[in-house]
Amino acid sequence: MVKEVYQVHQFVELSGALTDFNALALNGTGQVNDYLHTLTNIVGEEIVEQLLSTFSAVYEASADETMFINGIRQQILGDVKLGPVARNLIKLWYTGTWYQLPNSWREGFGKSEQDTTFFVSSASYTEGLLWQAIDANPSGAKGPGYGSWSQPPRINFNNAWQFKPSTKFR
């Protein structure tokens, strides 16, 4: 697999595990490349590589979902360096906003000038997963049609991410 394609694939699966939206939903937002680009710009290629390879290693070493979840908790979310980055990624996917990383992290690992709180693009706002999660339209965008508010939200879990044992990333 070409390096970029491989990295995008890993990034989509990591994002899926962190947000619980599958590849169809994540690709469906049209934001995958912009978010990977934003992440790389701010935390740097090295940390992105470390995050993705840790994720792949945990995934490939897990015999079942419980093992996988424990692995992600301990090695990514519980990690001093990777944890805040992964949490930022979750917020990015849900809101379309990059939030400035915590000061403790910035002092230890970063302080990129681009690490400020900002919307990645106007599309990232409308494509935030939070709107899908609650079946609402982003305020001021994606008008759902007259009278749609009289209908109860149709929340479905068809696009939930799934752990598939024996997955190999290379």
Next chain:
Amino acid sequence: MSDRVINSIEDLYQMLDAAVQLEHATIPPYLTALYSIKTETNPEASAVIRAVLVEEMLHITLAANVLNSLGKHPDFEAKDFVPSYPTYLPDGESEFLVSIDKFSSTTLDTFLQIERPSKWVPQLDSKFKGCVKRSNHHVFELKAVKPLKSSTYSFYSIGDFYEAIREGIEYLEDQANQKGETIFIGDPKFQVSNRYYYSGGGEVVEVFDKTSALNALELIIEQGEGHTHQIFNEQGELSHYYRFQQLKLGQYYQTGDSPDHPTGPKFEVDYKNVHPVKCNPKVADFPDDSELKQAALQFNENYQAFLSTINRAFRGGQEELIGAVCGMFRLKECASQLIRNPLPSNPLVNGGPTFEMRYDSIELKAKSIKTWETA
């Protein structure tokens, strides 16, 4: 002296039924091209395609209102209503296929073909007005492309097709009036009005008589191909052909311009910022266990249910259009999702909505409500 295309009320019913089918047939290609354009790129192309697309929806409604005014209803559930793409639409000597595809220079050429103005010289090489003779008639799936009772002639353009309908209405209504009758015997309650149809490319015309019927058809013709070959219509709107031509030429028309020579602001069309949709995607192209296949099947199912809702709306239940519009926004999201997802087998090519309808389960139901053919 050319033969009239429409000579009986049955001819007129079928032509209007075909008109609804023809207008709808342009929607899957326009919609797919529009949503293949990446967000925040190509604002000019997006705006042009979107404007034409919503006007096609208005044309469906107008054609359906005319049919309803004659006491018949369109059938959105008929087995051949959604064509299988690629498909043929009216064209001249060099036939062209219309595909579900990404926005590209080739796609734009096809759109120009679809919307091309009728020939400046009204008399083509045909004994039927606005028609051309062709040898491969069997390939045309749409009822709209040929006058009834002719196995070798097809309309040159969509405008020519509507001219034939207009002529037919004038002729048949005159005949009826001479006997003290009218062809406009439809119940007014079946007319879809602006009360339920909104934000869709203009105002709906409710049809009760010859004047309103001709007004409705006039609006379709004007928006589609302009009036007497002017690029702007009386409301100052550009006809579809010239709207698309602006994208081809990278320049806007402005008032006073002559055909093929726009002098307004220039812009760039960026064909690279487009999702690489597979041309004429089919559900069978997606791997069996893929999320993409499930999503494509789901889209088709929802689209078919949406057509059923529209069908009811044109058969007396026009309040259903309120919900149908909400359904359209959901369909848009599903279509965009398919268009933005790479094929599992080839990450460089994306999926897309396939618009393949299933008729096995609803065939009987469709048959039972196909009222005008059995009436």
